[in-house]
Amino acid sequence: MNQKRAASSFYARLFSRMYDPVMRSFEEKILLQRRQSLLENLHGDILEVGAGTGVNFQLYSDEARVIACEPSLPMLAKAYDKLAAYPPVASIKLVHAGIGDEELHGHIPPGGLDAVVFTLVLCTIPNPELAIHQVKQWLKPEGRLIVLEHIASDKPVARRLQHAIEPLWTPLAEGCCLTRDTDQMLRQSGFEPEQEEYFSAGMRFYQAVLRKQYKVLTP
Numbered sequence: 001m002n003q004k005r006a007a008s009s010f011y012a013r014l015f016s017r018m019y020d021p022v023m024r025s026f027e028e029k030i031l032l033q034r035r036q037s038l039l040e041n042l043h044g045d046i047l048e049v050g051a052g053t054g055v056n057f058q059l060y061s062d063e064a065r066v067i068a069c070e071p072s073l074p075m076l077a078k079a080y081d082k083l084a085a086y087p088p089v090a091s092i093k094l095v096h097a098g099i100g101d102e103e104l105h106g107h108i109p110p111g112g113l114d115a116v117v118f119t120l121v122l123c124t125i126p127n128p129e130l131a132i133h134q135v136k137q138w139l140k141p142e143g144r145l146i147v148l149e150h151i152a153s154d155k156p157v158a159r160r161l162q163h164a165i166e167p168l169w170t171p172l173a174e175g176c177c178l179t180r181d182t183d184q185m186l187r188q189s190g191f192e193p194e195q196e197e198y199f200s201a202g203m204r205f206y207q208a209v210l211r212k213q214y215k216v217l218t219p
């Protein structure tokens, strides 16, 4: 399925305009420092999946070559504006495609990726298992998966509430789901954490640096 979404959707344009102003205070208080600690030391070829308005661009070092893919045209336009207004030290190539789109393959370096970045995006991608499986193929053996995501609550009452409000929330938040167990999904997909942290900030969050898990073959 083509993941690209059209600029003609009024709501997609509104969402892209509201995203940074709505998130600003939360970013400054909670997320920005975490994004920085995850991204500032990355180097080499990096895929950022669902770059949105480009919140991460300033946080990469000059040793990062970032392919930033984004299927929503209004979000992509915001990301282009940000690149022009605040040129980052990293090399950033914006690609109008989602993780499920065929044309993204042509942008992946033949030698593979040093890192893949998911920030607030595995909650939204329609098929996150498939996305994780795909990027696993693209990562070099020593590559790292960088994750900063909100996940389902571990408290039964809050979890039930999330399930109850999700049918209203998801269309308003452009596909964002509240009830994904992204941490478990990553482990089940063959990744193991090198560093991980759970924290609470209105919702439960998972922050991690993961690497591919290799099975030890016994003779």
Ligand SMILES: C[S@@+](CC[C@H](N)C(=O)[O-])C[C@H]1O[C@@H](n2cnc3c(N)ncnc32)[C@H](O)[C@@H]1O
Pocket: 003, 049, 050, 051, 052, 053, 054, 055, 069, 070, 071, 072, 075, 097, 098, 099, 100, 118, 119, 120, 121, 124, 125, 126, 176
């Ligand atoms: C909540 S925003 C997060 C943006 C950014 N990553 C951040 O940290 O602020 C989720 C983004 O995921 C994008 N998205 C949705 N489906 C996608 C897919 N299949 N592949 C890549 N990105 C996707 C949306 O268009 C949106 O820009």
